[in-house]
Amino acid sequence: MTDPFEFLVRGDISAAVDAVTGLDDQGRRSFADGLVAHVRRRRDNWWWNNEATALAVAAVGCLPTAATAAELLGRRNVSLRAADAGLVVQVARTRGVPWLAELAYRLADRLRRDDPMDGWGFVAELLTAEKAATPTGDQFVEGWLALMAWPPEWQRPVPLVDRLRADVFLDALVPRLFEVDGAGTRMSFDEFMTDEKLALPRALARLAGEGRLDRTMLLDGCVSRLLRGDRPAALRAFVTLHALLEPTASEVDRHRGDYLRLLADAPGSVASMAQKTLRALDGVEVEGLLDASRAVLVRPDKAVVRAQLGWLDQLARRHPDRATEIAEVIATAVDHPAADVRDRAGTLAARHGHVVAPRVVVGAVGDDLPPPAGPLPAPPAITDPDELAEEAASLLGGPTTASGLERVLDAVVRLAGGDRARLKDALLPVLRRHRAGAEEHPWDPCCLCGLLGGVLHAAADPVEGGVRRGRWAAMLAALRRRTPGGPSLDPRVPPPHRLLRARLAEIGDRVGPPQHPGLLAAPTTANGAIDPEVLYERLTRLGERGAWEMDLTQALLRLPARVDEPLAARAAALGTPAGNRLAGWLRAGGLPTPDQRVVTLPRSEHRQGYYWGYEHLPRQRTHVLVSPPEGVDDPFGLLTVPAGSVDSYVGGAALLWPAVLPGYRGLVAAYALPDIASGADQDLSGGAAILPLLAECGGDGGPAVDLALAYGLGARHESDRVAAVDALLMLAAAGDLDAPAVGAHLGALAAVGDLTLTRTLQPLRDAAAAGAPLSTWRLLAAALPALLAAPKAPRGTPDLLTLAAETAGAAGARIDVPGLAEVAARGGSSRLVTEARRLAAALDQ
Template identity: 35%
Template sequence: MTRIGTDMHAGADAGPGPATATATAPSAQVEQLLDAVRQGRRGDVPGLLKALDAAGHKAAVPELKRLRKEVRGWDWGRWREQQRVRGALRLAGAGCITGAAGAAEWIGGRDFQEWGNEGGAVLGVLAHRDHAWLTEVARRLAERPTLAEEEYGLVHGLVLLTGCPAPATDAYVRGWTADMSRRNLVASLRQDPQTPVLVPRLLDLTETPDAVAWQSAAGSEDQRSHWPSALAALAGEGLLDRAELVDACVARLLRGGRPRDLRLPLALLQVVGATEEERRARIPDWLGMVADGPSPVAAHAQEVLAGLALDGALPVRELAEMSGSVLFRTEKKLVRAQLTLLSKVLRQAPGAAAELLPVVMDAFGHEDTAIQERALKLVGRHLAGVDEQVREELAGAAVLLSPVHRAAAVELFGAAAEGDALPYEEVLPPVPEPRTVAPTAGSIAELIEDLVTVVRRPGEPEEFERALDGLVRHAHGDRAALTTAVRETFGDAHWMNGGDHFAYGPQGIMVVIAALTGTARVSRIADGRRRGTASCGHAGPTGVVEARLWEAAWLVASSAPVPFLLATPTLHTGAIDAPVLVERLREYRDAGVEPAPVDLAQALLRVRRSGPGVSAAAEGAAALGTRAGERLAAWLTADVSLAPGVRFLDRGPDIRSGRWWLADRVVVAFRERRTIREEFPPPFQWLGGESTEVARRCRHWSGQHPHWPGVLPQDRETLAVWLLPEVGNGSEWDARGSAWGLTPLAEGEGPVGPAVHVALAVGLGGRHAEDRLTAVDALLVLAARGGLDAAALGGRLGLLLAEGTVKPNRLADASRTAAATGAYGTVWSVLGVLLPGLLAAPKPPRGLGELLAVAAECVERCGAGGTLPGLAEAAARAGSSQAVVQARRLLSALGQGADQTAS
């Protein structure tokens, strides 16, 4: 290391006198500091900093910056040393940099935060600084989103050193709440002078800190750990202004958000309470919460408004507005409570019927027929108090009622409630047309934009395919320009700075980018290309995707001997139009280029083998006179469905959980296909395996899942087998987003068999509503395309319900959603198959009533008739449970239609 501040000529003849010592001492002291930093001796840094004067501090800064840049470039093999050096670097820079802005920037550096929290040591080297300087550093650090939270102690220490006001930034507040939550809450808040300043900011946060959200839940309301109770206690003591707390809570609840983020203001508002005057003054606020708030918030606002209404303090106009908002909501508890409130108010003030009854008709279209019945009875009791115009309006809304209530509506309103009797017509979505994929980037600048997108968001198949083809195309056309552009864009990425970053896989498209610039080891790429067939069916599609990446890396590393990739899809499903592939092979022939093996194999698996133009494409491929053309022609004309045989085992005992998970019970029989075993590269040969059963009991995990549908877009059954364990995670493990694969299954090509129907059945029972909605969309698309086997789906659902993999209430929600689109006949054709098994169970399963309600609605709408085994016995049972009531309703509905057996 070059010594800093040493004059090699000054005093050369003067001897070792005092002047020489004065000239060289700062340089030696700086060197000692830098040596300590290089060796990671963090404990020595504070003492060495004290020995430096202002000139020494200034001289050390450039060297510290150079060392910091050097340390950033160290590879993973030196990470322990890197962490030690970074800790010492942070302290040294904090003690040497003189500007407040520069010091805050240095202390808050992301690379230093990774090292760990040493806030006490940093405070030690800053303690001697001027208070104004420290205040500015504290302000700047508090504005850094992660540092002020993760190193709250450092920023708070600066606040205590200077006596400056608490910086009420979001990050500082989160750090403060975490610190408070680890102590006796009410005592700590009482003693902390920051509390009056930071509590209003806490209530204003968009996202409540985890510790506060957890400690605001209902249950133990010990002031030592329960935030709402602790804040209410401080308000009672006068430390916090109660009226300001109420204002803050109401304002936050009106803004809305996730229930967890509203837990604190709601609980605090309930504990602190609002006075009668505050309740009346905030009627518009309560109305807003009732209309748009999450269920707990809406329920509280409804309770407040109900009290005002029964006391005569809520004007009828506002009560009507409130009722319209609540009756439009889906929560049955809120709707029932509102109908009860309206009934009480109308008994007190019959003259309000003309203004209140019209909003009651919003409940006529509620999904729960019991609520419809209550609303109709409420209208009937007070119908005499309205004029003819309101009566006609209510009669017109009666068409929203379920057919089971039509007779009562006609009795109440007369013939006007019958509406126009139109013949039933099944409504299914339009059949989706394949969408053409955008062409590959025509310029290097456009390609770089695509690469940045794929690196940041690697799960988008269309963008991935365009970027992969673009790398090969432009590496073949102008390798030098592309390499320069890639280095400028990705030069700081860790996978571009040496080291063996691809030892465990290609890491997506990054291996191809690194191969272009020469930073990916050629030996590693060669090893990747030599990998053989997959060890199991689950790992198969991932092996294909990775094989394509390794091959593309080899192509660009060897100056891209091919002008473009054959396997780039032309359609969003991952498929390739046959004429396009023929034309690509023609260009290869004319250029004298042989296809890359993996690329050609993937192209064959993607080419569309049915539809217009396929026969002509096969003839054109054969006429090319190349081996690749002959293979394509044979592939297009042969029956090469890759769909495996699939069996599903009955649930059996499992030592760990008492049952087998869905993935354990799928057995796949891969049929022998000599063409694939003899002509395809090793990563594909598992598709042509011998006729032996392969149990799917592996536990592979791969980030390549989004690319699986594009591996075999013509064979949905095989894809369904791969995706089934992940779809099952949504019902068995409550995973979110697990049903994404059902969309390509519905929109793809190839036969639809048992695997697709099992995957769909499991998806309809997913834990999360968004996954069930995805499954509903897939169900309707399959039905619209004529690929749905209702009997097979209903039978599989019956088995899954019986064994507990699918829960009745979740299936009921999905079925209700599908039926509401107008597909009543389709939904009934499925429910009519699965219900007999549930009705025959010794004990009716929980949620059976909901399924029967959906089935009854479907039958009433589509006019189906016939008999359903076990239904009459269920309807004859004593009691008024939902299962019994809905069984009677379904039995009645089936008797009204034509003679059509459900099965």
Template identity: 35%
Template sequence: MSTLLDMVRAGRAEAVPGLVKPLTAAERRTELAALKALRAELRGWEWGRWRERRSIGCALVVAGAGCLTGAAATAAWIGARDLRESFTLPHGLLLDVLADRDPGWLGDVAHRLAGRASTATLDYRLIAGMVRLAGCQVPTTDAFVHGWAEATPSHGRLLPALRADPDVRIMVPRLFETAELPGPLGWQNDPDDPHHWPSVLTVLAEEGVVERRVLVDAAVARLLRGGRPGELTFFLRLLHRLTLTVAEERERTADWIGMAADGPSAVAGHAQGVLGRLALSGALPARSLADLSASVLFRPEKKLVRAQLVLLGKVLRADRGAAGELLPVVAEAFGHEDTGVQERALKLVARHLPALDDDPRSEVVRAAALLSPVHRARAGEVFGELPVADEAPYEEILPPAPEPVRLAPASVDLAELVEEVAALIASPDGGMPAFERALDGLVRHAYQDRVALVRALRPALAGCWWLEDDERHDRDRWFSRETCRLEVVAAALLDRISTRTLQAHTREKTVGSCAHSALIGVIDARLREAAYLVHVGPPPFLLATPAWETGALDAEVLVERLREYQRLGAVPGPADFAQALLRVDRGGDPATAGAAAALGTPEGDRLAAWLTADGAPVPALRPMAEPPRPARAGDAVAAAWPAQALTGKAAAFAAGLRPWRKEKEQEKQEKTERAELLAVRREFPVAFAWLGHPGARAVPRCYHWDGMRDGNWTAVLPQDREALAARLLTEAMSSARDDQRGGTWWLPLLAEGGGLAGRCLHRGVAYGLGARHPQDRLSAVDALLVLAARGELAGPMLGEELAALVISGDVKINRLADAARTAAATGAYGTVASVLLPALPALLAPDPAAPESAASASAASESAASESAAQGASRSVSARPGLGEILSVAADCVERRGGAEEIPGLPELAGRGGTSQVITQAARLLAAIRQGSDHSRPKMAEDGPKRNRSNLNPSVTNRS
């Protein structure tokens, strides 16, 4: 061993340059061979030696860079991932050991390192030092530019540092051309901070260090291109600090128009302000303003739309000759979904209509047919006789009801099966159908020719860790905790798990404390059972393999499989047969139960009882009239401590949450539930013990909420989606109540499933419609439309659930309104109306949590002589926040669909007077309901429940 290698093994990186520099070329080649051998040795070290590996790796990087002679090899050595693991490169030592190299060679290595996107940012100081030694041109790759920005001093030192940087003229323009903006440019929050990048760049532009036009053009180009909100904020602040002149703004008119039409909200608002100044100064032609307005007036941001109408009004007042160009565009807003925008547009048109010629006037009058019925009377006063809209009878548009798809059989080709198994092991999220086909295929091929299957599997799964003969890997212990889906079966086939471990876990209870653990336990029980059977003697096939892609299994198919088992003398696996029972449709042909009983086997008798009245659903599968509402995390405090352990206030708090003295009825119910639980345990394997628990096994929080979702969960109970919904309800609740993401993924799957669509599933949809994130709301909308298309949507029931969740604070009205508007926009206006109208009576009730204003309190006291106390009290309490939005959606649905009974409390709300959104939309909805009906006597609130009772009946099913 050489002295250099000794120092490297000792981790003495600081001693390496002095040992490498005196070496000749031949000596460096000799040392390099030993260094490469040491590098290979380090790769095999166990993770526990990370400290030693890190110190040796640091010295090894310096030594190898000094011994290598090729530029490409040196750059690859310095940037190698295995050498620089968990430590920062010793830039000073590397520059020292490479300082005597040829400048051209140094420049080549520097540019190669700058081209490595994964490491160039971290290696900025090394690359910059090599560029300085070589005297070459500075690299301009994205990663290097990011490194330059991060290495530039801040906190008051930014301006002096950039003034002194010789590369600032090259690097600053590149800041705006990188795919992503360097992080330091957006760190400060104060737009007027003099030490912030926008302020410093503005000073550099004023001093001529960087060109002002370059900054302006780059900022405008990035805003036009779009990007992340934080990045766009930086460019907006830069333009704010640069304070563009009128000439600079006019020169980029086309860019501002593009931003206002298609840019993000903040960018569009800035561009709209610039264009407004240009339009009022006469620098923006009326034709360009009209083209711009045609796009802006139909943006979803109401603030931008209203601002554009204000701008158009100012331009029309200043230039009446522009009415011919602008008013037809304003009239297009008559079709806007917001009736408030329609009203503003109608007022603007009415004010400037006399200035129009005949042709533009007729165009505006034709557009008036788009106005909401609530504005038709005013439009008639403005335009005279309105054109009759050519409207066809309303027709509900719903997506086609999903057709059931049969599950493709397992592949008979061994090579194809092995390819599917390898793909699912590499990416387990392949879906339930692929998982079930591959699992059944493994069992079938193991029964037919296990030797051939093992021979084909071993090379295909060569990358799996459990195939390595490493004493550090305790495979039995790992697979006793995790099945890793098909891996446990493949590992059993390849004899990588002991028979003792597999046999022990086929009898072990795997149910956890939450619903997710229960569902996972069923899947894992089947997998471990299949792994044990293929290890000791595989069955011909699996009984529980679904016949349909929903996870369902036809009873006739299961009878035929049991008959084939009987012929072959095969013994069904308990977990496999239990899962098959749960997948069978119990509402099929009664003769199937007789065929099952005729088999004369215990499994046949069990199936026959399951399909008849003798096999009544286990407690977990019974429909619940009122599912328990998921508790919040703090609601379980009392259950965590015995009463004797609590004193004082804590004892009183616990007593309020959980009464300690149980009633006799409750004790009797619990005794019955315990008996049923024991019966389930006798008839099902231990992994299915949770079937004996009625109600939902939902906990306030569990780790499965952290983005974990599994399509196989819905295939555990494909015929009992109501029971499954009760267990997954907590996920949907978390999406609305706790603003979690991804908790509604199961709603569309269950909407396409089998069994009763009862209150649990409808409550899940209700939570989903009020979810925090739009993607989660879309999942709930999909489920809503699928249920409606299948005729399984109970609109009044869903409306009741929505009202209850809004009142409890679990669902916010504005989110619900957005989801309802999205569903209605598909053409399902009748479906949405059938849900919202039953919810409105409860939502229209005064919100006792809203603050009472002084004016309303005074009005309530003064009205005591002329009004009843109940009316005074209702007037003194504010309406719920966001109620106007839901009323707007409901009014839109009723206007399009027509036909609805009056809603209790709506006439009183509409009759309060005022111009608020709530009052306006209440009047609009009331007008839509009364359209074409004789309402000579006003509808009184006390008449509402009697007239509206049918709409609140949960048993009524909407089949729009």
């Protein structure tokens, strides 16, 4: 039977108009019921372009209320980005729909938070046609901003200020810019045609100068937004707008208390703006300034603190009767983390009558870190289908963790051999809700969505397993390299992830009756490792039943990389192929140690065609090449890490690899190195999250771990730098940290500009404060020679020299730093020379 609504899927707009034209009330109700049922039935269909227009025409032409139309058109699989709103308005006019404006408001409330431009233009056209009031919800404001940054092609030659001047939404939405959290990030775009920086604040200031916008509203809005705070990047546009408005003395005086609050509490760029604004104002109340200064002088941003010290010095000169009181406030900075700030504060405090007691430094040789606690035990096995459904929902609805994935896979294997009907009842609602297994992500070769969903479907319904069995068999055959001319391996998928995908394929292919005791590879500790005795017991219980090949392979890779001859003899006595394989593995001590070589790879040549973002790629990147020892077979490619490109990135997939190879820390680090490096040289986030997981692994680290820590310490995002510090401290506590090697890599990368040195200061200071001053000092001592030998010392070198002097004194260990004496002997009083002399003096004590 032909579906009467098939014209919608074809995107036949004319058919949609004809279908809703001339319907009576009964026909319209019948058509509406069928339309809603059709859309729900086609939940996997993506409605966009002509399909979305046809759907919108049908919805407005037959549905009874704005609420039901918004429910249909606001579905996640409906994109109104390119829908023809004008045609929808015509249909509404023909029918006499009274609720078109209400529909626009409801759709405005449903705009996607991650992409508010999708449907914004459609909503805006409906509002304009109805001459309705402007909605001011957060998503509508952000969609408007996105359109200003990326206008339609026909508007791109028009300067932003002219587009704003003629915009019907301008007056209603501009005041909301100061109220929507995060709006400042979208406001920081450049002029489309001229690339003028921060075009929107400049255009707003120009419109205020013309009288088109209320200047007082803009200035008050800036101050209000800065007081409420936001991420520093989101406040940049408001700082720029504030400067462009050039507040008068009376306007500054009106907000004097607000500026003092910003000076004390706001992010560095905002505090600096408030500081400059107040310094330009005559007659700032001394008491208020001193109260704010006590908070300012303990801020970590040195530029603000140094400027405040200079301001207080001038204030003490102008008010000699209060010089001692001001000097006491200045003395607040004598405990500042930066040595040059401490020195300056002590000098100024003494100049104005306050003597600062000398700092007493108590030296402590070595690090003071608690011993490593060892990996936690793995969470208990899942024993009930309902519990499995809960864990599967958590896994499908959030980030895939190694621990959660292994628990679900082990439970699937055990429970699918029992009450299949109960398992199906528990799992299928979860799979439908998350659309698990509906699609792979072709842009992400490491995506596990389809495979994991397929395994869960196969566990719940054997028919589903049969549908996917051919694809799973092809994946396994490709990995085993037993099918010449067959499916090839995707070079974008690293071998650890390839093995994980093969395990999922094998489980999907084999899951179901008869009853199975569970996966051999189920970890016994939270880091993915398996106790060798436990694996031997599992093989004993397995008896004559053959072990699954990939399952046993993964189980062996999770054993500690050491020789165990007594257990090997017991495994061989089992007399089974799996027992013999375990025995051989234990006698060999695991995987052979691969060869590692550090290389620096240039950015590939840009030959032809459009390569978005090519100019933002790093010009080079340092990698670790890994290859198997001569004469050693590498059947799964696990001992081979080739030279990758500087734009390779697998995202969160790398977080699963430490549990694949928990005894081979250096090998996993080599595979994950491109992701970790991307956080430092491409400013991507999340790559260094793997570092604490690597620290929990066993085995040698080698140059890959050392290089990964160096890149992690220089990551753009704070969360990545924190992860690097955590890993550094864990390795130091376990005695596995090669601090000089990490420092040598850090210095070499920073000296040639492959790493931003200033980012490393705070994480290294945190590591020293957390109980690792000796490790930090050894790291710095190895990093400084390359930095001091550079033609121009990288920005941040003086700060590292300061920290080196502090940690050298606290650790009580003398290490020669090549090049230090030459820099310290230079003439002048630059910060580089001054801090070099400070370190040299600390080493002479």
